[in-house]
Amino acid sequence: MAFRYPNGKKYSPLAKDKKKKPLPVSAKDYANRGMSLEEDINATNEYYLEMNIAVIHKKPTPVQIVHVDYPSRSAAKITEAYFKQASTTDYNGLYQGRYIDFEAKETRNKTSFPMRNIHDHQALHMKRIIAQGGVAFLLVRFTLLEEVYFFEARHFLDWYDNSEARKSIPKSAFEENGYLVPQSYQARVDYLQIIDSHYS
Numbered sequence: 082m083a084f085r086y087p088n089g090k091k092y093s094p095l096a097k098d099k100k101k102k103p104l105p106v107s108a109k110d111y112a113n114r115g116m117s118l119e120e121d122i123n124a125t126n127e128y129y130l131e132m133n134i135a136v137i138h139k140k141p142t143p144v145q146i147v148h149v150d151y152p153s154r155s156a157a158k159i160t161e162a163y164f165k166q167a168s169t170t171d172y173n174g175l176y177q178g179r180y181i182d183f184e185a186k187e188t189r190n191k192t193s194f195p196m197r198n199i200h201d202h203q204a205l206h207m208k209r210i211i212a213q214g215g216v217a218f219l220l221v222r223f224t225l226l227e228e229v230y231f232f233e234a235r236h237f238l239d240w241y242d243n244s245e246a247r248k249s250i251p252k253s254a255f256e257e258n259g260y261l262v263p264q265s266y267q268a269r270v271d272y273l274q275i276i277d278s279h280y281s
Contacts (some may be wrong), residue, residue, distance in 0.1 A: 086096065106115040111137075118187045118222040118229065121269040122172065128267050129176075135273060137174030139183055159234035169206040176273060179280070182207070183272075193249035194221055196241065204241050207225040207234040216280060217251045220272060221255065 089182040119139070130134040150158045170184040184207075186198045199219075217234035236258045240250045260275045268274075 110209065118185050118220065118270070119171075119226075122185055122272075125268050125270045125272070126172070126174075128272065135174060137172055138266070139172055142170065158226070170203055176216075176276065177191035179200065179276070180210070180213070181276070182210045182215055183218045183220055185220045185222075189223050189224050190249075191223060191225055193250045193251050194223075194255070196244045199241065201238070204238060208238060211235060211238075216276060218272075220270065221259075223252065223255075229262040229264065229270055230255040231262050231272055232259040250263070 090118060104109070104180065126135075126137045126139075129137060135163060150160050152158060170182055172185065173180070173182040175181065175219065186204060188194050188198070207217040211234055217233040219237055220229055221232055222229045233256055236254070237250070240247065240254065260279070263271045263274050
């Protein structure tokens with residue numbers, strides 16, 4: 082099946098899949114056991130929902146189906162589709178009356194986070210969320226270091242607005258201005274602990 086962006090460019094899932102190779106299991110990181118960041122966040126959000134802690138979901142990406150093949154009467158196969166529009170951020174929802182909105186990214190780089198991982202429309206979206214009093218942030222996993230950082234959108238936007246000078250954010254910025262997210266068996270990426278501690 083061929084997915085295409087609104088500009089007609091082909092979408093290749095192979096590049097995305099390469100970023101989500103299973104991580105090695107270690108004693109330090111018993112919670113993740115080879116799961117991608119997205120899978121860990123989805124499991125965490127499911128736990129939050131089941132425990133009536135928060136209602137936060139992954140946003141669906143709108144797709145327009147262009148061509149369908151019918152190899153048999155009982156089967157249909159989508160062979161071509163387009164992304165209807167550029168997506169904003171990955172997740173949104175409500176937690177204790179607060180609107181939560183965030184983007185999740187992984188990098189195999191040990192020393193920095195490439196700015197190209199966030200697009201213009203996503204940065205604009207985060208600015209609008211902040212302007213309305215919402216909680217906007219990034220969850221960034223440095224996969225080779227087995228660390229996930231909660232990085233407030235306001236700090237990210239400071240770097241983004243000066244991205245002509247720099248093409249990446251050094252890991253030291255995450256260590257100085259971000260928060261290392263606690264990980265556990267049930268809440269694999271327990272980012273709400275950060276909100277509890279710093280948004281009271």
